[in-house]
Amino acid sequence: MNTPVRVVAAGDHFVLPALITRALTAELPEPPPDVRELMLGWPLEPFGPVAEVREASDAENPLIDALSDGREVLVTQMAPVTERVLAASPGLRLVVVCRGGPVNVNLDAAQLHDVRVCYAPGRNAAATAEFTVGLLLAALRRIPQAHDLLAGQRSWQGATYYTHEHSGLELEDLPVGLIGYGAVGSRVARALAAFGAQVMVYDPYARGEIHGLRMPTLDALLRRSRVITLHARLTPETRGLIGARELALLPRGAVLVNAARGPLVDEEALCDALADGTLSAAALDTFAREPLPAGSRLFGLADRVVLTPHLGGASQAVAEKAARIAAAEVGRWARGEPPAHALC
Incomplete structure (x- = not known):
């Protein structure tokens, strides 16, 4: 791929947007990716059900705005990838969730919109x-x-x-x-x-x-x-x-x-x-x-x-590993290679 991959890095206060950008740049050095960073509130703001998905930040509108220029890739931990978000983002082709499971993604809607969904098992x-x-x-x-x-x-x-x-x-x-x-x-x-x-x-x-x-x-x-x-x-x-x-x-x-x-x-x-x-x-x-x-x-x-308040996976290394696993999936997608961890 000779044109930069256009990515939304919808990070949060744990998996920082900058960590995602750094990992993507290391994975795709030439040409470097075009990354738009979006900061979500978790864990300083609680997550929960958003529309039809579970365990997500309540940020459908900011996410739609970030994807509005036809960006192909979303890397996130907590963004709500709902039917509404997918329908409003026709350019989106790949979602990579920096978690052990993409519970914040409507998988049926992703398949309907021809969006591949990957995740990051083993990160924590x-x-x-x-x-x-x-x-x-x-x-x-x-x-x-x-x-x-x-x-x-x-x-x-x-x-x-x-x-x-x-x-x-x-x-x-x-x-x-x-x-x-x-x-x-x-x-x-x-x-x-x-x-x-x-x-x-x-x-x-x-x-x-x-x-x-x-x-x-x-x-x-x-x-x-x-x-x-x-x-x-x-x-x-x-x-x-x-x-x-x-x-x-x-x-x-x-x-x-x-x-x-x-x-x-x-x-x-x-x-x-x-x-x-x-x-x-x-x-x-x-x-x-x-x-x-x-x-x-x-x-x-x-x-x-x-x-303790569900802190088992709270280490800096976990956030860094999650960003690297996600970036590797984006790299495989950009090179036309099979994903390592895909659900659809």
């Missing part, structure tokens, strides 16, 4: 795996609670956590069960193995060698695990995967960590298990409803839970 696998291990360590050793006592209340009573009754568990020789062994779960398994944990894995879809002991059933994994970490995809089959029955199979005083998807766990059953001592602790980055409602029972269990 390393970050989420590291965050999961961090949550696990924080829960096992009561790090946030001790910090709050000392830094927040200026109290040395955190020394209570040095008593045998209240001191935490260590990872070495600890039986840890992983539910799911994809891009994130496999990284967590390797990290825990380096700590010396006894890693066990349940994933009926995992193939090949794994780092740890493969368990034949979920029940078998739960009965042997002092800690469980969740790494499964959210599907109709896995929604509510861990409920009251499953929690009751764990050894008393076990710990649950979830940085995958909130609805994998029955939150009411989890709170019951924390309240009655079935679980000694939980660490959660995702929840059944987000933002976490002010009336959630989890806030009343603060001495036993570590709560």
Whole structure:
């Protein structure tokens, strides 16, 4: 292609428009792309349903304006690629979403308008795996609670956590069960193995060698695990995967960590298990409803839970990887090569 690719880089305060432009320029140096940058409000402004798409910034009009001169390519994380946007942008041929799935794109409308849609799988696998291990360590050793006592209340009573009754568990020789062994779960398994944990894995879809002991059933994994970490995809089959029955199979005083998807766990059953001592602790980055409602029972269990607001994928490297993956797809499209990650 001898003419510059004309792109709208609809970034936000995480995947910055400038990161997208830089990645596109590196991917397409001659001639350099003609990039129009658009800044969307996420995460400083909330996302949600926009028209018929999910998890998008409410920015249909600014996006239509940015695409109005017949630009062929849109690279974005949160822009709402709705039927209205597609119908108003007849020159658009490619949309690349800087996320693990293009939930902000109307795929049926994209096909109707002959627009190819690509995405960026694996962009946050390393970050989420590291965050999961961090949550696990924080829960096992009561790090946030001790910090709050000392830094927040200026109290040395955190020394209570040095008593045998209240001191935490260590990872070495600890039986840890992983539910799911994809891009994130496999990284967590390797990290825990380096700590010396006894890693066990349940994933009926995992193939090949794994780092740890493969368990034949979920029940078998739960009965042997002092800690469980969740790494499964959210599907109709896995929604509510861990409920009251499953929690009751764990050894008393076990710990649950979830940085995958909130609805994998029955939150009411989890709170019951924390309240009655079935679980000694939980660490959660995702929840059944987000933002976490002010009336959630989890806030009343603060001495036993570590709560973070869905930050597992929040690293600078994730934003940079997402921009590079997206730019590579634009480069393939410009050169007439097959895409690596396309849904339509």
